[in-house]
Amino acid sequence: MAKKYYTPEGLINLLIDFNKKNGRSPTTDDFTGVRPSYATFINHFGSWNKALKTAGLKTTIQGSEQKISNEEIIKKVKEYYIKTNKSPQARDFPSTFHNRFSKWNTLLKKAGIPIAKRVDYSDKELLEILLSVTKKIGHTPKRREFNKINRLGPKSGTYAIHFGSWNNALKRIDLKIRKEVVYSKEQTIIALKEFYKKNNKIPQASDFSRNTTPTYHTILNSLNAKTWSEALIIAGFEKGERCYINDLQSRWENFVKEVVKKIYPDAIAKYKLKINAKKIIPDNYIPSANKIIDAKLSDYYINNRSNKQIEKYSKLTTDIELWCLIDRKVPKKLSAKYVFAEEIYNLLNNKKEHELAERCKSFIDMDDKIRTESGMYTKQELINAILRYKNEFGKIPTAREMEKAKSYPSLNTYKRVLGYSFKQLKKELGYKISKYAHDLYTKDEIKSMVLKFVSEHGRRPKVEEFRNKHGLPSTKAIEHTFGSLNQCLEYCELKPELIFRTDDELIKVIKDFYAQYHRSPTCTEFNNPKNKYPNAAVYSAHFGSWNSAIILAGLKVNRAGIRKSIRIQKAK
Known part of the structure; x- marks a missing residue:
């Protein structure tokens, strides 16, 4: 049978009717084993007490009673089974019941109740459920949205099985179908x-x-x-850069496999080995010599992952070789032998494998750009990218700014090409390196960045735009250099962004909030720019803390705020 849909108004009327008939507020036991069950009320209103309050009735469950034990949950499920003579479903109970156990069936087993077989929905039942969800949310549901709302019922995949597709099910009950975009x-x-x-x-x-x-x-x-x-x-x-590297790695691996097979006829590529019940798959394994040969693009590419890999190999053999295409002259951290393309070329010539030697030479003779492994940049081009950023944004970029900037090399590209970090390159070029990004700006640099934004957008930047976006420094950098955003805007000869308020005006805003919502405001609500309240930081600057402002307004501090204050005092 399809799940019946209840409106909040209908549920409230049921509670009021029960109260009139019995002269008391209903309890959860009164709505166990009947439809709607008390779980339906909880799903609609959040809790049983909230449902009673909405209906204007006295609450029946105290806070201590709400902390229900596993034994009480099992007891209630058993009572439901005895009363209805059918295996209960998760949707008949509040989420607390099925959240307490790993699976609903686990709860049924503990209660000694037979598990119901899988529900085989008819087409009619599925369409009724789909229609009820549509009425509930007021629009045609998307597949993911439907699955989330109807989490204890049939999923969208069931509709695809019954009707051929989700859209076919929507068509059956004349619901609007989202436009399917088909690209040629x-x-x-x-x-x-x-x-x-x-x-x-x-x-x-x-x-x-x-x-x-x-x-x-x-x-x-x-x-x-x-x-x-x-x-x-x-x-x-x-x-792209990553695609190029993957292709080059693949070509080199295939070439190494051919060479190893020629030198060691019993070599096996990608052979699964077991070490302490764990599988390892080296590129090439030679059983007769108990030897492993892995192909690597360069010694720089042998990172922490390779380090762990070699540690696993060493449990099987100490004869491990890494055949690298490019020698970056970086420190060799692994206890394995490094063999580079030039050595492989000489080895093949000595064995008179001239065809393979020529192919190896074709790898060696690749131009400098390709051998940087990025396929795009030389060191000078990377330096030029830093200078181009300076010309565009009026400052030398930090590592974070370079990573976020579009159409600029990534930090990983700098590491691959140079063998050291972006910051080390800046230090090499004589640029200032600071632990904090806000130490890198002068007042005139910030002014030029702000005025450039004004010329491009025809307006002054908003507070939220000072987040290392649009070529602007962060608000921390502004505060570090000028003291405040307003002082920065005044230095740039622009109208201040924020409105200066007196203590009385700030307290009045809090009192107005209380008059409207009948409760103390939270920091989060005042920090949300959509609400257009003064930021909580403004209150901290005027009164020492947010809680002090709440107390001066004659209001109670929220419990979360009290807990936070206690933690701070204990820390001191």
């Missing part, structure tokens, strides 16, 4: 090129999440591509 191959290519034009970078798979149109999967399907790299090639792009 040409439209997808245009979308990718528009992204490139707008962001000045090759699109990545992560740029097309489920909240974008087209999505990642839509692009692959419309271009009939198996990988993102393949999709970019079809769309006429050169493969």
